[in-house]
Amino acid sequence: TLVNPQTGVISTKNSYTSALKKDGVSVIVLDDGIRVQYTFVKENVEFAIEYRLLEDGFLASLSTDSIIETDDNLIYNIKILPMFGAQYFGTDGFILVPDGCGAVMEFDNMSAQGAEPYRRHIYDNDPVIPAESQNSFQETLSLPVLGMSTASGGGLMLIADEGAADAYANGSCSRQISGYNMAWFDFDVRLSQNSVIGDIRSWNYKKVVNYEEGDIASKTMSVRYLLLNQEQVSLTAMADVLRQYIRNERQKGNTVSEKAPLFLNVLCGTKVEKSVLGIPVKTTQVCTTVEDAGALTEQLQQQGISGIQMSLQQWSKSLLNGKITTNIDPISVCGKVDQWEKLAAVLRKDGGTLYMASALNFYTNGGNGISKNKDAIRDINGAFAELPRYPRDVYYPSTSDVTDRILNAFDAVDSLSSFSTALNKSIPSAGMELSDLCSVLGGDYGTEGLCRQNTEILFRTQVSKAAEKVSMLGKASNLYALYDLDAVYCLAESASEYQGITVSVPFLQLTLRGIMNIGSRPINDAGSVQQAFLCCIATGMSPTYRLVYNMPDSWKGTESSDYYAADYKLWQETIVQQYRDYADVYNATRGAVITDYVIEDNGILRTVYSNGVTTLVNMGSKAITIGNVTVEAMDFILLTGEEE
Numbered sequence: 001t002l003v004n005p006q007t008g009v010i011s012t013k014n015s016y017t018s019a020l021k022k023d024g025v026s027v028i029v030l031d032d033g034i035r036v037q038y039t040f041v042k043e044n045v046e047f048a049i050e051y052r053l054l055e056d057g058f059l060a061s062l063s064t065d066s067i068i069e070t071d072d073n074l075i076y077n078i079k080i081l082p083m084f085g086a087q088y089f090g091t092d093g094f095i096l097v098p099d100g101c102g103a104v105m106e107f108d109n110m111s112a113q114g115a116e117p118y119r120r121h122i123y124d125n126d127p128v129i130p131a132e133s134q135n136s137f138q139e140t141l142s143l144p145v146l147g148m149s150t151a152s153g154g155g156l157m158l159i160a161d162e163g164a165a166d167a168y169a170n171g172s173c174s175r176q177i178s179g180y181n182m183a184w185f186d187f188d189v190r191l192s193q194n195s196v197i198g199d200i201r202s203w204n205y206k207k208v209v210n211y212e213e214g215d216i217a218s219k220t221m222s223v224r225y226l227l228l229n230q231e232q233v234s235l236t237a238m239a240d241v242l243r244q245y246i247r248n249e250r251q252k253g254n255t256v257s258e259k260a261p262l263f264l265n266v267l268c269g270t271k272v273e274k275s276v277l278g279i280p281v282k283t284t285q286v287c288t289t290v291e292d293a294g295a296l297t298e299q300l301q302q303q304g305i306s307g308i309q310m311s312l313q314q315w316s317k318s319l320l321n322g323k324i325t326t327n328i329d330p331i332s333v334c335g336k337v338d339q340w341e342k343l344a345a346v347l348r349k350d351g352g353t354l355y356m357a358s359a360l361n362f363y364t365n366g367g368n369g370i371s372k373n374k375d376a377i378r379d380i381n382g383a384f385a386e387l388p389r390y391p392r393d394v395y396y397p398s399t400s401d402v403t404d405r406i407l408n409a410f411d412a413v414d415s416l417s418s419f420s421t422a423l424n425k426s427i428p429s430a431g432m433e434l435s436d437l438c439s440v441l442g443g444d445y446g447t448e449g450l451c452r453q454n455t456e457i458l459f460r461t462q463v464s465k466a467a468e469k470v471s472m473l474g475k476a477s478n479l480y481a482l483y484d485l486d487a488v489y490c491l492a493e494s495a496s497e498y499q500g501i502t503v504s505v506p507f508l509q510l511t512l513r514g515i516m517n518i519g520s521r522p523i524n525d526a527g528s529v530q531q532a533f534l535c536c537i538a539t540g541m542s543p544t545y546r547l548v549y550n551m552p553d554s555w556k557g558t559e560s561s562d563y564y565a566a567d568y569k570l571w572q573e574t575i576v577q578q579y580r581d582y583a584d585v586y587n588a589t590r591g592a593v594i595t596d597y598v599i600e601d602n603g604i605l606r607t608v609y610s611n612g613v614t615t616l617v618n619m620g621s622k623a624i625t626i627g628n629v630t631v632e633a634m635d636f637i638l639l640t641g642e643e644e
Contacts, residue, residue, distance in 0.1 A: 100139030102507025153230030290335025489519030
């Protein structure tokens with residue numbers, strides 16, 4: 001895609017008609033492949049793509065150093081091999097997209113007709129360029145992967161090997177844009193940004209499009225094409241291919257617990273706004289002290305729960321005050337450093353871990369060596385990037401709530417290094433939770449900022465170094481952080497609501513199972529607690545609960561209303577019972593990976609593990625009988641190989 005930034009004229013050209021048909025393609029033979037030079041003759045634009053053979057496919061790689069362009073024809077986006085592996089109308093098969101937990105688009109999907117082809121940004125949209133409005137909840141794409149599977153036994157997997165931060169995952173069923181079912185990646189070379197002049201909710205606002213100019217900041221964009229045989233075209237087989245890819249990149253190896261893990265997200269404190277002589281004043285409301293957390297741990301352990309992975313939220317003064325985390329500054333009324341260390345040691349002894357939450361990317365106030373404005377990243381217009389907040393059931397962002405700033409990448413990784421060092425020294429038995437740093441990725445378009453691709457590279461490198469000091473828990477993490485995590489939780493359990501998606505599938509869970517401990521989103525936030533728990537059973541995840549030991553009288557006026565249903569005393573019995581049921585499955589399948597996942601015609605979710613164990617999950621309202629086995633409504637059955 002070419003843009004004249006002065007006039008805003010956009011044109012899309014393809015290499016067949018604009019290069020090959022005009023004798024603008026030349027080939028150089030390499031030792032392990034070829035280098036193809038594409039010259040778009042009329043547009044005076046050219047670049048080269050290298051295609052190198054691999055043992056299981058090939059790698060297509062474009063270096064931006066090869067791009068030659070003119071001032072009135074700048075490259076803004078490049079699609080790489082959009083037709084490779086395309087399947088014509090009438091072929092049985094599906095496209096795998098990494099939306100949320102994963103989703104399948106069946107070939108020739110009639111529901112996709114009339115809708116735009118699927119296109120979503122890997123690692124979600126750049127937060128520097130926020131959407132003007134929000135009309136539906138969108139899951140993040142945390143894996144830079146696409147898949148194509150045919151019923152005849154052939155298939156293809158695409159992995160955005162380099163430049164994933166600039167990539168979009170695309171899927172198009174036949175009769176959407178052509179007669180073919182297709183999957184491909186395209187990459188942003190430069191960005192554009194819509195700016196709104198006036199109030200978007202009024203009738204007289206205006207939109208202005210600004211285009212990024214100057215040298216290209218990104219360096220390399222590459223896609224790995226893995227050719228699949230007939231034994232590799234199922235979802236679980238594709239997950240196995242990606243699992244091996246991740247394992248080859250991991251430094252830690254497998255970090256799966258011996259004891260069944262249980263994830264607890266525990267709130268220590270929150271800010272409450274109160275009126276003092278008519279003046280609004282924010283005070284600290286203590287929710288869970290170190291003594292409370294110790295009592296909670298002891299009570300659960302006495303009832304047979306082990307392997308507790310406890311993540312402490314809002315435990316420090318910095319977190320409470322919206323500052324970046326750089327050191328150990330616990331809220332004194334919640335507990336002292338030596339007390340948290342004792343609790344961490346108790347959890348470690350029983351196969352668990354105490355994780356201290358951190359804020360390394362988002363902040364609302366300056367402090368700890370960080371300036372609120374000076375150190376924030378900037379958008380294309382040079383303005384400070386802000387993250388809007390959306391009240392519930394509201395289409396447009398709030399104009400009254402405080403917006404978060406996004407810290408520049410250099411200060412973010414410096415804070416990561418400082419905090420991990422301080423944690424290792426002060427609370428050596430504890431680990432740290434990476435939340436915003438591993439789940440949100442923004443480019444910085446200031447004069448000294450890093451582009452999104454280089455930010456991804458920097459984050460991955462520095463997370464790896466920090467992981468040498470402390471154990472790490474990720475929250476809904478993107479792939480660049482997954483390489484060095486000990487565990488990850490708050491994994492998506494569904495895909496976004498896109499018209500062309502046939503069904504959500506747990507591809508993310510299938511991939512990570514067997515590499516590290518994986519946890520669900522908080523079960524007690526779900527509309528149906530039992531259904532959320534059964535989702536854990538069906539997908540091999542550990543259950544997660546959001547908890548508060550001492551509930552405030554009211555959540556109104558606090559900054560932690562997400563914990564409104566987190567009263568530990570109300571949830572203790574449910575946690576114990578669900579853990580016992582889940583532990584039976586975990587102990588029977590420990591060390592095994594999922595080799596088959598099927599949604600049966602009768603609605604049963606059948607999950608088969610590599611050691612022969614099977615779970616049958618019934619999320620329906622009626623009992624279902626399969627052979628000699630009956631699965632009650634909203635329940636599951638665990639079968640050994642002999643029983644199966």
